Amino acid sequence: MVTRIDTDGIKDLAVKTAKIDNDAVGPDQLADTAVTAGSYGSNTHIPEITIDAQGRITAANAAAVSIPAGTTINNNADNRVITGSGTANTLNGESGVTYDGTNFTLSSGRLNLTDEGNGQQLSIGASGDFNIEHDSNHTYLGNNTGDIVIQNDANVKITAKSGGTQRFRFDSDGLKFGTDTAAANALDDYEEGSFTPVYAMSGGGQNVDYHDQQGQYVKIGKFVHCSIHLRIDTVHANGSGIAFIGGLPFQGASNTGQGPGYGTGAVGYINGQGGGDWWHGYVEQGQTACYLYYGVSSGTSQNVNIANYLYNAGSLRISISYQIT
């Protein structure tokens, strides 16, 4: 019994896709979409295709496009920075400027930062902690974090720009001024501090209590200056010999190749002590003692001792200057 074919032909929907053999439908059986057969696209045109909802190509054209000319990079090599040129479609690889993903290297020429009107020209650090600025008048180094450390194994110099005349020089001897290079003239130390001065006797045996016992020093290179205030409360034992102020903060230079270490003590104020006028002091070389004198007799300074010259409640203010090794 035939149910799908009658005298008018094959009934609607009687032919399923599966019933059509592969490649059985030819061009003549396809609807004419009016697309002109041909090859669309070239080195100056691109194909412009229209497709309908059934996936059929319903239109095809060749649209003209403007394709830029190729660019030539002259002198190119790995990691070179590319710069423009004065010629169209031509770039240059700079042999003196490279970046390898880690380091940016300028191996020839210089880095010119010429904008003087907008603050810092160079900013270094994640937060710009260190920066360099030059305005039309001055140059500034700025740092917001930690110290600025200048490291150099040789000398560090500050010189004039014109002529290069040295103004300061830091080397292993210390700081030298002007064009000086002599080690002996280098300033190698500055220090302030305190010490505890005492009255002492060359033969020992003294016992003194103090109301005030103060010593301050300033050391500039080999030069030491001390300011002392001694005010006796009570003398319990006089001791023997000659009196001196001991406990100076540095030992005076000796005479063994270092020059004399003699120093002087200048009394600024005295109260309640014996001996009359013109107290003074003398620092012997190689010692930390300033020997006390109360005046001059027959051209010679006269020693002080505790028993006869340093009294209870007596006060002495003296400045002492001397050199050290």
Add this chain to the structure above:
Amino acid sequence: MALSESIEYDKIEVVGQYKAVQVRKATVIQKDGKELTRSFERYVLHPDSNIISEPNEIRAVCNAVWTQEVKDAWKAYQESVYQKLTK
């Protein structure tokens, strides 16, 4: 915020032929571990100085350099100075 004070003997120097031991005692004030101030007090020990109360590091230096020969030389020098200066 913690303030602390500590003592450092930050310079112990042997000076001169009589081996004087120069000591710099630094008083250091710190805030939260960061140094705020450092002030110095100095003294000098000679071969005839009493060092019983000195810190071990200083006594060690003194004992190392103060040989009997040095002590004798210092004593002789002191006596010569006293003799010279006594008028």
